[in-house]
């Protein structure tokens with residue numbers, strides 16, 4: 001760790017990071033096999049069909065040990081389908097974290113429901129189970145749980161609350177495909193899970209999404225809502241395991257109840273199949289690399305790993321959007337902006353904060369999207385659940401208490417050491433940064 005004794009790069013010292021990172025950050029990993037799979041779809045004119053998509057669904061279901069998987073054009077659509085399948089409708093509420101990508105929550109608005117945002121835990125950054133129950137009312141239909149930045153959320157506590165109040169749990173696994181919660185795969189614990197397979201996520205199909213469940217009713221409702229061609233109206237599809245059996249849904253077969261078309265592009269399915277085949281071994285490598293990075297930083301003042309304890313049986317899957325926790329009180333109050341600027345000068349661009357807290361966004365206070373003559377967020381609501389500044393203190397503190405860290409895809413020790421050195425060097429020289437000018 002000798003490099004950490006040098007002068008900070010921001011004051012003209014040598015950069016901690018000097019080596020060519022090579023392919024350590026390259027993602028997704030695309031090989032000839034992905035290319036051939038995509039070309040095969042094009043050459044066969046199979047872009048809009050479903051046979052490859054159904055193979056992909058079956059492989060996802062097998063990998064996760066789930067009964068049903070249903071593919072979508074993107075993760076946002078899968079979440080919308082999951083919400084409707086869980087019975088979310090006009091005048092209802094969902095409970096969701098505010099610290100997440102918007103698609104975990106916003107689809108509820110187009111179903112005529114509203115969102116009651118819950119706070120997060122300061123170390124996991126996932127929804128705080130203790131901030132859920134008091135938000136439940138007779139209109140609450142679902143709790144959306146996000147395994148945020150790959151950290152598995154407190155599923156045992158959340159499932160117990162949901163069971164007690166007879167409401168559904170939707171796991172948003174867009175950050176955590178293949179991660180474990182106390183030995184069980186994320187996405188297999190709630191009543192239904194939905195996730196993105198967008199090109200930036202850890203499990204990739206291109207643009208795409210997936211819904212998984214063991215609940216036949218949820219599965220059929222999701223089909224009925226946005227997968228019209230699978231509802232069994234056409235005889236050549238009627239033997240399909242995805243066909244609707246529920247007579248309440250069957251009578252509308254042939255038209256999507258939501259007026260949505262949620263089908264996945266088969267180039268995505270074909271690439272997704274190849275990506276899934278190599279995913280378990282690739283995330284094993286990511287685990288090794290990211291754990292190496294954080295082990296090197298163990299005990300560094302001011303920064304803390306965002307990962308579960310090693311003996312917990314929980315893991316970080318593919319470490320999507322890898323984050324670090326900032327603890328300025330250990331650095332004499334050094335603002336995160338100065339810390340990040342100094343790390344950036346060492347050779348890796350770090351941004352303070354993660355997703356902007358949703359509950360403070362003006363769209364969730366004012367926007368009249370559908371011409372109701374009042375804000376959409378409360379258009380059908382039985383009560384005004386809009387939340388202003390100060391309402392979710394932990395979530396609101398995250399822009400000053402978390403930052404992005406390098407997302408290594410390969411375990412190259414000499415390179416990872418340099419990146420760890422950059423963070424350690426800045427933390428150990430924090431007192432020199434007090435008078436640093438930042439814009």
Ligand SMILES: *Cc1c(COP(=O)(O)O)cnc(C)c1O
Nearest residue numbers: 074075076101103104174196198
């Ligand atoms: C990316 C993401 C989604 C949405 O998925 P898309 O495929 O981009 O529509 C949903 N939830 C979370 C937490 C995400 O990060």
